[in-house]
Amino acid sequence: MTAQRPQCAVCNLGGHLDDELITETDDTRAVIVVVRHVPAQVCDRCGTTTVTDEVAEELARIADAQQGNAVSGTVVVDFDQKQIAAAG
Ligand SMILES: [Zn+2]
Numbered sequence: 001m002t003a004q005r006p007q008c009a010v011c012n013l014g015g016h017l018d019d020e021l022i023t024e025t026d027d028t029r030a031v032i033v034v035v036r037h038v039p040a041q042v043c044d045r046c047g048t049t050t051v052t053d054e055v056a057e058e059l060a061r062i063a064d065a066q067q068g069n070a071v072s073g074t075v076v077v078d079f080d081q082k083q084i085a086a087a088g
Helices: 053-067
Strands: 017-026 031-043 073-078 084-087
Touching: 017 053, 031 053, 053 073
Parallel strands: 031 073
Antiparallel strands: 017 031, 073 084
16 A cells, blocks of 8 residues: 655655645745744655645735734744734
């Protein structure tokens, strides 16, 4: 019985993608937005993380929303619950 995990498209190491929860950080603007528990696929060989288009769009929405909620500093958000904890 062979597990049919998707193969990594980035490396040539024969890596496979595992579902994991990762932390994504958007530090391109005044407010640094850290989003935890983001569903992603991680290559078990090269460590490349991949998110779906839907997740990427949601991350962009979250980051955009947080830019309006604070002037500067770091905001930590949970991807699922969108609970906000200010740090720094
Ligand atoms: Zn890989």
